[in-house]
Amino acid sequence: MDFLVGADNDDGRARRGSRASSGRDGRRGRRRRRRRNKGGFLAPMLAVIVLVGGLGGAGYYGYTWLRGVVTVEDYTGSGTGEVTVEIKQGQSASDVARTLEEQGVVKSARAFTEAIAEAGKSSSLQPGVYTLRKQMSAAAAVELLDPSKQLLDRVTLKEGLRLSDTLSTLAKATGKPLKEFQAAAKDTAALGLPAYAKGRLEGYAFPATYDVTPKMSAADILTAMVDRFNQTAEKDRLVAESKTLGRTPHEIMIIASIVQAESGSVDDMGKIARVIYNRLQEGRKLEMDSTLFYGLNRYGIAATNAELESKSPYNTYRRIGLPPGPISNPGDHAIQAALKPAKGDWIWFVTTDPSRGITKFASTESEFLRLKAEFEKNRGNG
Template structure:
């Protein structure tokens, strides 16, 4: 763009530009001097003087003197030969850049609008700016050369529909104005009429019971109620699915867990595995048909504080009983079919109790122990004694003796692993088997909890000094009995387990020790005791003096005489 008064200003105007004549300035030129020629002002606007401007000649616009008769203005014929040489792509006369020639006064014409493009130029593409303003395409009413009703054509500059405003010069264009608002109304009315006819045909088809879909006039099939049925079916499935999952969510989060009522009927034995939680127990009971849901058992257990004491084992319960009834029954010792192995029990005692629990002939479990692979460690030398860990075990009517024994050995191995038996035994200078043997002696001799560590220390001290252990418990084990009365003759009983005759530890454990005895065997209490004797229950005396020990033995014998017995 040039400075004010120094150039022609904007690009040459186009006759179909709807904004032409509506601008008050162009490139810095006052009204009446646009595009390099004098023009009269708008109506009511004062006349301004014209001052010619000196401009350099433009190479693309040769200087020619304009002849007013060339356009045939006000009814004169247009000379088609003018502009054919390419001097102006729009067929306009060249502009005198020096303002020396007279220019046509277009606004003095009827209608006040510049003449249209010549007929021979209408099919020629205009400049880029014209294309952006018109936005027309071939075949469109606004495309150059395509007549449009109400739009002024060549020789038509008067008023009428679509004509430019005589005062402002604004032309609504080929696709603007009042007619454009209603341009598509006929098409909309046609579509609406076709839809109504289609619905009417569809209803007639349903009433007539005729198959097939009605067709439009062009042969295409019309829409029918099938689509509506499909949509309805999809919606029904969606609503049903949402309802199902919503109800399931409500049941799992807010509704009480399913449960039976009453105390049930029949009888069923249920095995609760080791380490089972309340929820795990509920799952087992549901699987066996005892309760209706695991959730109901958890809720009943939460309502009963004693339920936390329910342990692993075999329980005799009923079918289809309420969860609260199942909790109460499992807390009743009468329903517990577990076998309790007490601390210090010998293997012989354990075998007998298993036979009783299984209603098996006497000696059945002993034979199974001699033949079955119980999973004993290598240092056990194939002997279950000392590895039937004291605890509560599940023994049902369908249980097998070897299976019960395997449970006990597995529990013992878990206990030994927890205490770190093998590594701890090395620190004491003993083997794992010797530790279990010492623990079995402690379990048989100690009476009170505080005595376990002291008895362990007496064993270690006597072994270190090379003394005989001289324990009555070893003689009782050798003779297969349990008594406090040991005679002098008993001390001469020929058995490798008789510690009155043989120094050191017996060949193996004399029972099955518990956790406390094993801990005492690994960590004896510090002291120099070499002797001890239990004068009466709760009165066990430890000493490192032989004379004092002999006096304590006399007190023990006196107590036994009161009880019609004797002791050593």
């Protein structure tokens, strides 16, 4: 028991003793710790001093090498000469940077990626063909790759152009030989035509404004026009709506092409479409000058007696029903008119004043003869 009590007392004394002795022994401990801390601070300082001292000799060359790695190689100025660069669909800024470096436009791909990122234009690159220069600064290259500076030809094809005129317009606008467009137009399997087109491009080269780059071939351009038609056909639900009318999509396009050729304004299109449907329903000949002249490969507004005897399948004065194919490339308004004709019992229409594009409609033969006389009078005055 004395042992146990003594142990408690000894323990208590030991704890008290440790506090009492801390005055002398504790100070020695703190001094030892401070000396150790001073040594820990001096060691890395000595290493830095040694490293800095090393830079005075061989270390200088290491610094020079490091600076070369960090500094991006780039040309200065606006460059010289001329380089045509194409940005392809789906290419990133990094892809374009490599192309520019390979073609000698910029000194390094990294210089371009940094310059375009700094300009905030990394996501604004657009496919197209651009004119740049050799050995130009990356920042200058970024400026010339603005979408507004694309190298292209803008071609506008009017609604109602025949295919032959469409190809001639394209050849003149792009500087490509006409024979290239004619050959491409014959290879319809490569153009993406719908099956109901029956392998003929006439009627399906959609009229619109197209941006054509120098690297596009004749086939590429015509394919773009067919693609545009396919988009319009999908928008207008051509296949489904033609079935509702009891017609094939190809027949609708034939009607649309006639509507486009015969109408003087968009307002007339629905009525002209209705005249065509009414004549077809009654088993009448269409008797359209536009189809006759297409078969004769010329233009006109009033056929002669000799021309009316033409044996062309497009002579709707002699043949009942629709001609075998479209006679022009109709626009969206004409297609919509063919799909949704106006309501009315008209059987005839006459463009009474061709110079002003005025067309009038008749439900009886007597009305038609009166309108025809008006046309003859206006033509005589012209």
